[in-house]
Amino acid sequence: MTASDLTSAFQRRFGEVPSLLLRAPGRINLIGEHTDYNDGLVLPAAIDKEIRFGLRLNGTDRIRLVALDFDATYEVAVADIAPIPDGHWANYQLGVVAGLQQRGATVPGFDCAFGGDIPGGAGLSSSAAVECGVAWGLNHLLKLGLDTMTLAQISQMAEHEYAKVMCGLMDQFASMFGRAGHVVELDCRSLEYAYFPFNTDACRIVLCNSGVKHALADSEYNTRREECAKGVAILQKRNSSIKSLRDATLPEIDAAQAELGEVIAKRCRYVVEENQRVQDLTARLVAGKPLEQVGELLYASHAGLRDLYQVSCSELDVLEAMAHHAPGAYGARMMGGGFGGCTLNLVATDKVGEFVEFMTKGYQDQLGLKLETYVTNLADGVGELINN
């Protein structure tokens, strides 16, 4: 949707042109899965799939929302906002308004039309993009002066309180802080971050969309958070300096195996190992190590997510297993919360075409399913929509 299409659509719906056009991207995550809510490390990037928004203060006390992609509207008085049951799409926007109000902002009525090309259910964080776009846009229009990290945190709280998913900060951080051509490592405890250039001359990040999203994704996500919290409570009894799994070591988990029980011990082990893999991967990138050595960390991450954290599913496992034999593939793993969505594949730039062909045919042959693939470009985070 071009800026002029968006402007026309906005004008048709609301009778005025928008006073602000902006864009908010989806994200990939190179490595560091389910580590964000454990005070750990993540290595995401914003991508060239985004949601675009037209926004305008409307001089009333009502919020009017239009979802252009699925031709739906929602209207509510600002004073009456509350979470809407059954996963309603407007929860993301309303949750952000509530978050701004909690920070002391007075939010007047506004009009918002939005749409984009982030495939839904693919694990590319279209919901975070919606939250971040609305948070950034209202901060801009209302001159609230909130810093970008605070806007990311408000967006995360919208997810918790309105969408009822107890996510970490990674998705909202990536959508806000992405930088073209870079991945960005975030320390979810200190909130310090560092950009690493990602050179596409040698390899590309290719996403393979399994096309499935199993219904248990959200409930299992919240369960994993609780399991990690239980693990911390048990480990803390032996070592009071453990405040989160970020502080735990593998020998400590081994020593507490009996108290932790098999399942919680597996969850803890995975998180500790995944944090180490993030550090190893950035070290290897910086040292310019062969891409095989970067890719093997992706395969190891997938094995941990499948066997220890148990958030994969058969479709993702088939895609990851196929990648081991695919032309040009250095590494692959499931990405995001799990139970569906995409695998992330690191693929030699000159082999991307062959890789895509191999994976598409294999997925059809093995599961009878159609594979969508996206060769990603790493993009800037949320901002005003200036061109096209």
Ligand code: GAF
């Ligand atoms: C989802 C969540 F929203 C993130 O916060 C993160 O935990 C991710 O799953 C798993 O790494 O995308």
